[in-house]
Amino acid sequence: MTQTAPALSRRRLLAALSLLAAMALAGLAAPAAAQSLDDFRRQGTIGERYDGLAVVRQPNAAAQATVDQVNARRSRIYAERAQQQKVPAAQVGKVYAREIFDRAPAGTWFLGEDGRWVRK
Numbered sequence: 001m002t003q004t005a006p007a008l009s010r011r012r013l014l015a016a017l018s019l020l021a022a023m024a025l026a027g028l029a030a031p032a033a034a035q036s037l038d039d040f041r042r043q044g045t046i047g048e049r050y051d052g053l054a055v056v057r058q059p060n061a062a063a064q065a066t067v068d069q070v071n072a073r074r075s076r077i078y079a080e081r082a083q084q085q086k087v088p089a090a091q092v093g094k095v096y097a098r099e100i101f102d103r104a105p106a107g108t109w110f111l112g113e114d115g116r117w118v119r120k
Helices: 005-027 031-043 061-085 089-103
Strands: 046-049 054-056 109-111 117-119
Touching: 031 046, 031 061, 046 061, 046 089, 054 061, 061 089
Parallel strands: 046 109
Antiparallel strands: 046 054, 109 117
């Protein structure tokens, strides 16, 4: 079965973005912030969104500061990757969201595009 050029291009783009996501995820947060992020995620205070950004689920000043710091880093990475790949940053964020889901600790909450929360 032969695939059309747009289907192949999309497949290559997603493969490239997935590879870049896997390579960059380790650098999304500083070691101390990463530990804090995981702690907050295990507690259910911070969740992850479908667009690759973190979100505070239970109001907490320290959690909000962590989310702001993590999202600033992620947004910069998404923008850089989007510019390199010539795609929207939102598309890059969704690819990273899949990687974040795979790597997040058990118990992490995820917000879907439909507005529903699910727990890993």
